[in-house]
Amino acid sequence: MTYSWLLCLASLVARLLSAGAADCASCSFASPALTINDFSSGSGYKPFDSDCLTRNADGCVVRVMTCASTVPGYMSSMRYNGPGFSGILNAIPSNTINLTCSTDGAIWQLPTYPGSPYIANVTKVGCQPVTCETQPALCVPEPPTTQQSPIWG
Numbered sequence: 001m002t003y004s005w006l007l008c009l010a011s012l013v014a015r016l017l018s019a020g021a022a023d024c025a026s027c028s029f030a031s032p033a034l035t036i037n038d039f040s041s042g043s044g045y046k047p048f049d050s051d052c053l054t055r056n057a058d059g060c061v062v063r064v065m066t067c068a069s070t071v072p073g074y075m076s077s078m079r080y081n082g083p084g085f086s087g088i089l090n091a092i093p094s095n096t097i098n099l100t101c102s103t104d105g106a107i108w109q110l111p112t113y114p115g116s117p118y119i120a121n122v123t124k125v126g127c128q129p130v131t132c133e134t135q136p137a138l139c140v141p142e143p144p145t146t147q148q149s150p151i152w153g
Contacts, residue, residue: 024060027101027108029053034063034099034108035124044134045126049094061101063108067127068094071138074130080110082121097125 029051037045050066069076069092078089078097089095099108099122108122132139 023105024058024101024103025055026105027053027061027063029063032101032105032107033123037126038124044128046129046131046134048125048127049129056100060103063099063101064096065099065125065127066094066096067129069130071130071132071135074135074138076127076129079126079128080120080122080124082107082123085120087120094129099125 037047046067048065049068050064052064054062054064056062065078067076067078073092075090075092076094078095080087080089080097089097097110099110102109102121109119110122111117111119128134130138
């Protein structure tokens with residue numbers, strides 16, 4: 001009797017684990033919702049340089065987003081937030097955020113810092129790179145070189 005009870009329990013645990021894995025494998029670009037570049041605190045937000053989906057070792061979908069500055073030596077900033085949480089990543093010249101689909105497939109998640117056991121639910125992300133478009137003064141072209149005419153000596 002005990003043996004059959006253990007088999008039943010093992011089967012239940014396996015179903016629960018596989019249900020969670022299936023849910024976290026169901027995320028896509030459309031779901032769960034993720035608002036991109038919609039921050040009212042300033043301008044300069046640009047489309048991400050890359051935004052792709054992959055899977056982690058557990059089979060869960062991971063959304064990998066990269067933001068890069070095009071002006072040498074300047075950093076890009078990525079802003080992210082969700083219910084009760086916000087953060088900013090800065091790096092020269094680019095940085096990447098890896099958002100993992102939650103076990104129930106309802107929201108994108110991110111450790112609050114690398115290696116942290118605390119998870120932030122992320123609903124908005126933004127890419128704010130330094131580019132010639134956002135910071136034209138950093139990209140003043142070199143004046144053209146002119147040659148003296150041999151006539152004017």
